[in-house]
Amino acid sequence: MKRILSLILFIAPAFVLAEPASNMVWMPETLNFVKDGDVKKGEQLAESCIGCHGEKGISPMGMFPSLAGQMANYTYKQLRDYAEGKRENSMMSSIAAGLSEKDSADLAAWFQSLPAAQNQPSQDDISKAISLVKKGNGKKILPPCFVCHGSEGEGQKMDTPALAGQQADYTEATLLAYKNGTRHNDLYSRMRVIAKQLSDDEIKQLAEYYQQLK
Numbered sequence: 185m186k187r188i189l190s191l192i193l194f195i196a197p198a199f200v201l202a203e204p205a206s207n208m209v210w211m212p213e214t215l216n217f218v219k220d221g222d223v224k225k226g227e228q229l230a231e232s233c234i235g236c237h238g239e240k241g242i243s244p245m246g247m248f249p250s251l252a253g254q255m256a257n258y259t260y261k262q263l264r265d266y267a268e269g270k271r272e273n274s275m276m277s278s279i280a281a282g283l284s285e286k287d288s289a290d291l292a293a294w295f296q297s298l299p300a301a302q303n304q305p306s307q308d309d310i311s312k313a314i315s316l317v318k319k320g321n322g323k324k325i326l327p328p329c330f331v332c333h334g335s336e337g338e339g340q341k342m343d344t345p346a347l348a349g350q351q352a353d354y355t356e357a358t359l360l361a362y363k364n365g366t367r368h369n370d371l372y373s374r375m376r377v378i379a380k381q382l383s384d385d386e387i388k389q390l391a392e393y394y395q396q397l398k
């Protein structure tokens with residue numbers, strides 16, 4: 185019994201001291217810093233992103249997310265999270281580590297200024313996704329996606345990304361990564377809690393639903 189108690193005492197601080205999901209704190213200074221991002225400088229820096237994220241931020245391939253039209257705060261946060269090891273990816277971690285905070289804000293401003301991708305309506309059955317987006321699931325702790333991501337998937341200013349037009353393969357992969365915990369940079373675990381309750385089939389439908397939204 186004593187051993188179990190001391191084990192609990194030993195483990196408990198690990199939870200209290202668990203690493204924060206992200207170093208980002210949305211103070212007014214940070215919000216203003218991102219808002220002052222220089223679109224022209226961002227356009228120049230973005231030359232090196234075209235190979236994967238496409239001309240004008242519209243990705244040519246399912247595995248690469250489109251960045252066009254994305255909320256600047258969200259893009260800025262992701263770049264800083266990659267740079268600081270809070271979000272990991274073999275391609276993005278080193279690229280982001282080479283960007284200063286100012287570069288990240290300039291790039292975020294450039295991508296926000298571009299029109300988002302437009303896609304054809306889906307021919308597949310996405311009825312489960314439509315219900316989850318609009319109503320959520322009261323039997324689980326699943327709020328409808330639209331309350332945060334907007335009724336047109338347009339996102340919200342603070343740090344909630346736009347999802348409309350995003351490559352379905354990427355959205356599916358990133359939701360699965362939240363679900364299994366390999367993506368863990370969401371503040372307050374908001375997306376991890378949600379994704380854990382989604383079946384893989386629901387995730388697939390949600391990814392398709394958002395890709396075809398305009």
Ligand code: HEC
Nearest residue numbers: 232233235236247248249259262263272273275276279291
């Ligand atoms: C070699 C290919 C490659 C290059 C070059 C590249 N990226 Fe990426 N980028 C990726 C991949 C792959 C992902 C998805 C990674 C993941 O799942 O975490 C990604 C993800 C991102 C994300 C996260 C998007 C989201 O919706 O969460 C941002 C922001 C981003 N890249 C910005 C940039 C910027 C800015 C540049 C240029 C300075 C750049 N990338 C260059 C491959 C690349």
Ligand code: HEC
Nearest residue numbers: 316327328329332343344345355358369370371374375390
């Ligand atoms: C309580 C608010 C909230 C709800 C509800 C919510 N999200 Fe999110 N979502 C967020 C936030 C905030 C982020 C950004 C997290 C970060 O900084 O990495 C996010 C990120 C995402 C991303 C990553 C986007 C990218 O470009 O990588 C996807 C995909 C996503 N959410 C899908 C969904 C779906 C599908 C639902 C409904 C089943 C949903 N979300 C419900 C707040 C929410």
